[in-house]
Amino acid sequence: MASGLALAFLAPAAPAAGQAQYSVAEMNEVVAEAIKTPSHPESRRVLSLADADKGTKILVSTEQRRLWLISGRDTLMSVPVAVGMGRSFEFEGRRFWFETPRGKRKVLSKQPNPVWNVPEWHYLERAKSQGLEVVRLTKDDIIELSDGTFILTIGANVGRLHTSGNFWPFTPGNEIIFDGKIFVPPFGTAQRAVPDALGPYKLDTGDGYLIHGTHIYNEDSVGDAVSHGCVRMRNDDLAILYQVVPVGTAVYIF
CATH class of the missing domain: 2.40.440 (L,D-transpeptidase catalytic domain-like)
Known part of the structure; x- marks a missing residue:
């Protein structure tokens, strides 16, 4: 070589x-x-x-x-x-x-500008590290929380329905954690698709393995064995x- x-x-x-x-x-x-x-x-x-x-x-x-x-x-x-x-x-x-x-x-x-469709293991890792129960949401679920609010899906968004009647979608990329539980959003919802996590580009090599970029706050980890299987590059190199x-x-x- x-x-x-x-x-x-x-x-x-x-x-x-x-x-x-x-x-x-x-x-x-x-x-x-x-x-x-x-x-x-x-x-x-x-x-x-x-x-x-x-x-x-x-x-x-x-x-x-x-x-x-x-x-x-x-x-x-x-x-x-x-x-x-x-x-x-x-x-x-x-x-x-x-x-x-x-x-x-x-x-x-x-x-370009790929979106990360969050795999289930991401939520399971968080559940194990924090001692949380895993709740896998479907688009038909209406989950009542201890404070009287509800988690449900309206259109393409998973959000929280308040007692006032206002519906507030959760921010994509933020885990939904309440009452000692982590709620896994359904695929196809905005909360399961996270922008910026893969950097500015991706090259798909099949079977879920990508060559992709790095979130701006995580570039110091390039050069380490820290990914979940993908090859992750500095954004300028990518x-x-x-x-x-x-x-x-x-x-x-x-």
Whole structure:
């Protein structure tokens, strides 16, 4: 694998309206960290597949916590990323494994300004850490709280109906916690779809695994094994990758 200063660059794709155009000079400031031979046998197998691929590809090392964009023998980008934390989580008899899976994938789609459809494990983690009961709402539920108000869904919003008759939707991204319970909003409601959590762009590699950005308050964690499985980038780095990588690009995770 090539390392050192990038030698050549892809011709940047035409930017969408309002999207910044990055010059070769700007991208050429990146110095590539050498790709090290991984310790895991499956990682070595995936890396050998990547080495045989002479086209343009994305490589992600879960050990080095780094992403490379490579074309032929030329390194076009080398940046730190956050990867899966590599641990399991158990609650209510269910087990989740938060790992960035090794193997060959590809960029199936790209999307600006993505919305995070919050998975159930997010609510279960909060329930376990705070000792809360989990209540999974349906769009037909009307739940009375201890103060006489109600939680219910009206249209696309889950909110609280006050004794005055006023209905106040909950803020997307804020957990709904009352009376020692955490209420899980139904899919399709605004409260289950959180803006900004994935940063400005996402590249979908299938099975729920994304290459995406980072909330502005969380960029210090890039370079650590802290995600729930996705590859998470600094937003400035992702903006460049998003611009130059087409759908169909191979992704090797090792």
